[in-house]
Amino acid sequence: MSTKRKALPKGIAAGEFDKAIKELKAILGDENVLVDEVRLAPYNKIMMPVPNDQHAPSAAITPASVEQIQGVLKVLNKYRIPVYPISTGKNLGYGSAAPVQRGQIVMDLRRMNKIIEVDPDLCTALVEPGVTYQQLYDYLQEKKLPLWFSCPAPSAIAGPLGNMVDRGVGYTPYGEHFLFSCGMEVVLANGDVLRTGMGSMPNSNTWQVFKWGYGPTLDGMFTQSNYGIVTKMGMWLMPAPPDFRPFCIQYPNETDITKIVDALRPLRIAMVIPNAVVIAHTLWEAPCTPVKRADYYTGPGAIPDAAVGKIQKDHNIGAWNVYAGLYGTKETNDANWKIIEAVAAGTGGKIITAEQSKGSQALQYRFDLMKGKPNLGEFGLYNWRGGGGSIWFAPVSQAKGSETLKQMKMAKDILAKYGFDYVGEFIVGWRDMHHVIDLLFDRSDETQTKNAYACYDELLHTFAKEGYGMYRANTAFAEKVAATYGPVKRSVEKKLKKALDPNNILAPGRCGISL
């Protein structure tokens, strides 16, 4: 007799599903195949503005080795049951641990959490999916290794492999995480284990130092995709610089953003400033200060500009707050510091140094992130509105001042139409700029949740019409975002999927890829 289950994979009968579960238990052990609803609850979607049932998992499994994953894939191919792999599952505003489609089995790789190797001479690491940034940080501290890594804002609970696979970014000079990854191990749908780059070559010791190998470079295929399960990743670590000088430059007016970007871009391209320059709006800074929204506005709709101005004044927050750092020796940083001072003076900005920042929570967490010290400071954003809803809207543009005000006005108008605040920042990567907006809503409020969906949808299509594509997207919008990149790319992606995963068992729908 089959057990009654709430969510089943599409097209799979309960009896077949139960047989598969039995076989999975034989491979993984009962305790690593979760079907009890209270055990599955942490894998439910939390921040997507869609009904819960759309992303409800049918089960979760926690394999501990590549061999177990191979065994699992054999069963799933046999029954054609889809699986949704996660590393630490903390991709919160981009979708959390929930599967992309109802009924998929979540494959939680958190038990594969070994730091396999850190080479202090070559400054490389090889890690498994379940390793968190905090774990890696503690390891480096414990071993007294003067090495830094780059991490995203929710770093203490997130992990480097998952973040890289989703092409996340961080705040040190190694902040473009995929760029600084080197070598992956990938379990393909048929159970084959591929090592990318030099890893394919028997006896090679260059897997973590030379990314390209010979022939086509395949690494990118396994990021923002569903062509394989990444089980190991090499990453480059940064030697701790002899002198690190983080700083903030505050600007008083929203319109200052144009000159900020145009003044800082040349410094970024020339690598005078070697890390991504973050330019955070007042309403990003305020919740992390922390400032309570309700102390300034409790009416309906978006917070008025006048209230935002008052927050700036009351809490010494800029309309824009630029974060960057100098990394080098005292001599090089002394020289470059003069350039920073000149730029700030020439653009009307006020510099705040690390020493002057003491006591400011908002500045401290940023300065820590710029040296790869994990923290949870940015979670203050979730108290801004309360209710725990968050979707990251993240279009990419050229790093030109002229792009900023245009994008900000487009975003502010659409957000205000649906009653949401503009909580945004621009990040000058190198020649590109990410415009990251946290669409904060109360997910306990049905109307706000529906508005959040409609708002994101309008943002997406309005920006796409202007040629601005997303660099990353919430799971609920994967299909829509993929569609903005045109039919040819999608057709190629589908052909690759058919070749590598003919039974469509690996996260179908992730990033819009499915058969």
Next chain:
Amino acid sequence: MDRRNFIKSLLASGVLGSSPLAAQAASDLFAPGTAQPVLIVGQSGLPHADELVARLERVFAAAGIDYVQARASGGELTDYTHVIVLLDRVPGRRVIGVMDAAAALIFQELAAARGAACALSTHHRFAAQEVRHCCISAGLDTSIVWSDSLADHAERIGRLYAGTLAGPESAVDRSAPVVREEPDRAADATPGSLVSFLITV
């Protein structure tokens, strides 16, 4: 009776009594007889959290549910090390958290990374006269939303958690008025917003 109706019956109840329905609230993980007392983690410095924690204690005491309490500030509950130390103290224990949205998210995610199970999670939004609650229970596809007057809401929430913990031997008195399921909306972004949850770590 399905889980949704069970939760509704708890919300409507006046006092705890004996009802086999309680078994449906959660799996054995949350059932009575678990050796360790329930840990209530309350965020200090939030008046609504203080009130709810106090009410939980009163209701639990009346229902014979063994509990201990830990208080932590908002800063502590958003500090990785502090939360990990808290979680290290509670393996196998049922934990009720009462905290703001950021702290609740961090606590639940760190607990989930250790394989925690979650029975209930509830958002509370406070307005001048009433409180809107939105409860999601394991296994429910949709949330249950209702409003209570500011004076009464903590009592009902206390009973909700107590009823979930009390298990099949507990009772539910249905004599109390049924909650309104289509509440007046608490004004947007009002000063008080809180999360409570029941997990086992």
